[in-house]
Amino acid sequence: MDERRDGRVNHTIQRELGPLIEELNDPRLSPMTSVTGVDVNRDLSMAKVHISVMGTDEERENTLEALRSAATRLRMEISHRIVIRKMPRLSFYADDTMQTGADMEQLIDRVMGEDSRRHADRGGS
DSSP: OOHHHHHHHHHHHHHHHHHHHHHOOOTTSOSSEEEEEEEEOTTSSEEEEEEEEOSOHHHHHHHHHHHHHTHHHHHHHHHHHSOOSSOOEEEEEEOOHHHHHHHHHHHHHHHHHHHHHHHHHHHHO
């Protein structure tokens, strides 16, 4: 499979998974869940699905558990929606990029606030 086709397969599976995950009726699933990427191996036997969950570590783990238990059902649903020679098995992994970015943004805001207060205190003395 060439690189362009790899990218199309990855993108197509990612696009189809999003709405399917939203339709899952599992209380363990966080409402702030998104599919950030899919990497299908060359022989189409496995798809590594990267999931971002905004929330606590517990919410992230619960969401991954829910997705792992629904993997076979999600795979079947996708195979009905797209034409592909072989539908890969889905494996779910946490993608902490968005959470790390949000954490960094909070940290920067806090430091900027402290810096502003420090400068205000100096100016007022």
